[in-house]
Amino acid sequence: xxxxxxxxxxxxxxxxxxxxxxxxxxxxxxxxxxxxxxxxxxxxxxxxxxxxxxxxxxxxxxxxxxxxxxxxxxxxxxxxxxxxxxxxxxxxxxxxxxxxxxxxxxxxxxxxxxxxxxxxxxxxxxxxxxxxxxxxxxxxxxxxxxxxxxxxxxxxxxxxxxxxxxxxxxxxxxxxxxxxxxxxxxxxxxxxxxxxxxxxxxxxxxxxxxxxxxxxxxxxxxxxxxxxxxxxxxxxxxxxxxxxxxxxxxxxxxxxxxxxxxxxxxxxxxxxxxxxxxxxxxxxxxxxxxxxxxxxxxxxxxxxxxxxxxxxxxxxxxxxxxxxxxxxxxxxxxxxxx
Amino acid sequence: xxxxxxxxxxxxxxxxxxxxxxxxxxxxxxxxxxxxxxxxxxxxxxxxxxxxxxxxxxxxxxxxxxxxxxxxxxxxxxxxxxxxxxxxxxxxxxxxxxxxxxxxxxxxxxxxxxxxxxxxxxxxxxxxxxxxxxxxxxxxxxxxxxxxxxxxxxxxxxxxxxxxxxxxxxxxxxxxxxxxxxxxxxxxxxxxxxxxxxxxxxxxxxxxxxxxxxxxxxxxxxxxxxxxxxxxxxxxxxxxxxxxxxxxxxxxxxxxxxxxxxxxxxxxxxxxxxxxxxxxxxxxxxxxxxxxxxxxxxxxxxxxxxxxxxxxxxxxxxxxxxxxxxxxxxx
Numbered sequence: 001x002x003x004x005x006x007x008x009x010x011x012x013x014x015x016x017x018x019x020x021x022x023x024x025x026x027x028x029x030x031x032x033x034x035x036x037x038x039x040x041x042x043x044x045x046x047x048x049x050x051x052x053x054x055x056x057x058x059x060x061x062x063x064x065x066x067x068x069x070x071x072x073x074x075x076x077x078x079x080x081x082x083x084x085x086x087x088x089x090x091x092x093x094x095x096x097x098x099x100x101x102x103x104x105x106x107x108x109x110x111x112x113x114x115x116x117x118x119x120x121x122x123x124x125x126x127x128x129x130x131x132x133x134x135x136x137x138x139x140x141x142x143x144x145x146x147x148x149x150x151x152x153x154x155x156x157x158x159x160x161x162x163x164x165x166x167x168x169x170x171x172x173x174x175x176x177x178x179x180x181x182x183x184x185x186x187x188x189x190x191x192x193x194x195x196x197x198x199x200x201x202x203x204x205x206x207x208x209x210x211x212x213x214x215x216x217x218x219x220x221x222x223x224x225x226x227x228x229x230x231x232x233x234x235x236x237x238x239x240x241x242x243x244x245x246x247x248x249x250x251x252x253x254x255x256x257x258x259x260x261x262x263x264x265x266x267x268x269x270x271x272x273x274x275x276x277x278x279x280x281x282x283x284x285x286x287x288x289x290x291x292x293x294x295x296x297x298x299x300x301x302x303x304x305x306x307x308x309x310x311x312x313x314x315x316x317x318x319x320x321x322x323x324x325x326x327x328x329x330x331x332x333x334x335x336x337x338x
Numbered sequence: 339x340x341x342x343x344x345x346x347x348x349x350x351x352x353x354x355x356x357x358x359x360x361x362x363x364x365x366x367x368x369x370x371x372x373x374x375x376x377x378x379x380x381x382x383x384x385x386x387x388x389x390x391x392x393x394x395x396x397x398x399x400x401x402x403x404x405x406x407x408x409x410x411x412x413x414x415x416x417x418x419x420x421x422x423x424x425x426x427x428x429x430x431x432x433x434x435x436x437x438x439x440x441x442x443x444x445x446x447x448x449x450x451x452x453x454x455x456x457x458x459x460x461x462x463x464x465x466x467x468x469x470x471x472x473x474x475x476x477x478x479x480x481x482x483x484x485x486x487x488x489x490x491x492x493x494x495x496x497x498x499x500x501x502x503x504x505x506x507x508x509x510x511x512x513x514x515x516x517x518x519x520x521x522x523x524x525x526x527x528x529x530x531x532x533x534x535x536x537x538x539x540x541x542x543x544x545x546x547x548x549x550x551x552x553x554x555x556x557x558x559x560x561x562x563x564x565x566x567x568x569x570x571x572x573x574x575x576x577x578x579x580x581x582x583x584x585x586x587x588x589x590x591x592x593x594x595x596x597x598x599x600x601x602x603x604x605x606x607x608x609x610x611x612x613x614x615x616x617x618x619x620x621x622x623x624x625x626x627x628x629x630x631x632x633x634x635x636x637x638x639x640x641x642x643x644x645x646x647x648x649x650x651x652x653x654x655x656x657x658x659x660x661x662x663x664x665x666x667x668x669x
Contacts, residue, residue: 326463
């Protein structure tokens with residue numbers, strides 16, 4: 001059945017009672033489960049194209065390692081999207097946070113806890129700024145875009161002030177070990193990602209707050225009339241998202257042993273969420289599905305790397321994937337409104 | 339609140355509102371002049387003939403992008419693909435002129451055609467895909483950047499052949515030709531928006547899409563045309579930027595004073611346009627562009643770190659958006 005909020009599910013059950021055309025059912029089935037099919041097809045395709053290189057435990061590990069920090073962000077990003085806010089500052093916030101952390105931890109050699117606390121404070125400020133702008137009646141995509149420009153500037157400022165050549169090397173022992181810490185042979189970011197998803201799932205599906213998020217994203221006006229404090233929810237969601245993005249930025253920097261202004265791998269959150277059926281306009285979508293969307297994109301990255309596809313082609317593929325994802329969302333919306 | 343006000347109080351409130359609106363509309367002139375005076379004293383080499391010409395050229399480049407961008411905003415379409423169009427057009431220009439040896443007019447024509455193609459692509463995704471322009475163009479930008487990367491092979495193409503820079507930056511009556519081109523763009527934009535049926539349709543589509551659709555305005559065509567115009571001016575700017583730098587610019591890191599959609603969006607909003615289309619006058623943008631260019635140029639001459647310039651740019655956009663929302667609330 002149609003994915004989405006309890007309200008939508010109930011609605012489609014009623015609509016189903018009147019009988020739908022068979023074609024529409026097939027399209028709906030494809031929209032709901034196409035991602036699984038595409039993911040399986042993708043795995044088969046890469047396995048056939050590069051059998052000895054792709055079917056290895058190291059490839060699986062690389063895919064999961066790539067998904068780890070991005071998945072932690074995606075869990076909170078999905079909640080943000082469901083609440084009706086599009087956050088476009090992810091890459092810049094992640095970069096700024098990692099640079100801030102690196103400057104304090106690596107260059108000033110302050111303790112790990114202090115560096116983390118300072119970074120958290122900075123990212124909270126960023127989330128508050130975005131939500132303040134949204135409170136003024138500015139759409140979230142414009143507010144977060146502007147805030148993203150500011151964050152990019154702060155990142156560059158840190159590089160300017162510390163006189164580093166474009167990035168800050170991050171090799172001080174404790175962090176290096178934490179970022180590459182393994183539990184039972186598995187990098188710890190992977191269980192951490194599942195924990196993030198579990199928390200996200202519980203918040204969205206088992207709490208009043210989660211119901212409010214769905215309601216607010218689905219119909220802000222109706223939610224406001226029912227006494228839901230939209231501004232407060234937006235603030236909580238955006239601040240959480242900024243803090244988590246910052247932490248993920250630090251994890252990525254720790255893995256790469258360097259902090260840079262823009263963090264690669266965080267820009268695909270929107271594509272992954274849209275693939276998984278989260279509505280761009282908010283109010284519907286299932287958080288657990290976005291995990292498949294993420295794995296799909298990570299597998300694509302690693303697979304194309306194994307096949308040695310040229311950088312421009314790779315970028316073209318990911319660019320087209322984004323275009324395709326928003327087209328899918330548009331088709332879904334049109335079907336839902338019919 | 340309003341219900342309790344007496345007639346006299348209402349009149350005062352109305353007058354205060356008018357004063358505030360007047361300030362918002364004309365404040366930008368005062369602020370620009372003040373900023374100029376401040377930099378004359380603070381920034382070394384700011385008030386030299388060479389730098390003033392420099393500012394004029396930079397402003398004209400940003401101004402050309404903004405002219406087309408304005409049309410898209412007026413039609414209610416926030417175009418975020420400017421960077422992608424710039425990249426495709428700059429690579430096209432450099433490739434055709436340097437590597438394939440095309441003549442100057444042919445190079446310009448093909449670069450502009452590349453811009454038109456990009457605009458049409460945006461139009462297809464926005465109109466046929468029924469997607470909000472802001473997100474649609476964000477996605478198409480990725481594709482365009484990839485195409486630019488593919489065409490250039492990831493390399494900056496240096497233009498050694500003579501004739502491009504010289505031809506584009508000929509001084510006419512002592513003023514660089516790019517400034518004349520900018521004025522030409524604004525005159526065309528002004529006439530298009532205020533004197534033609536299409537202009538009226540663009541205002542109508544941006545102000546109320548549904549009402550325009552119902553009253554027979556060909557909204558889909560209007561949106562397509564607006565997006566093509568926006569991409570076309572971006573391509574024209576790319577040709578000029580390429581000629582000025584004598585190489586294909588990759589627009590990776592956009593610092594203040596350079597051209598990209600953040601500058602264009604800020605200028606359009608500072609110029610008094612609504613983020614949601616339908617309101618605004620194109621000639622105001624000229625001042626806003628000049629303001630942003632002077633700001634970037636002055637800060638650079640004062641040797642302010644790039645990071646600070648970027649932060650200032652971000653806050654300029656924040657301020658512009660807040661002003662725009664305030665204005666919308668008051669009118």
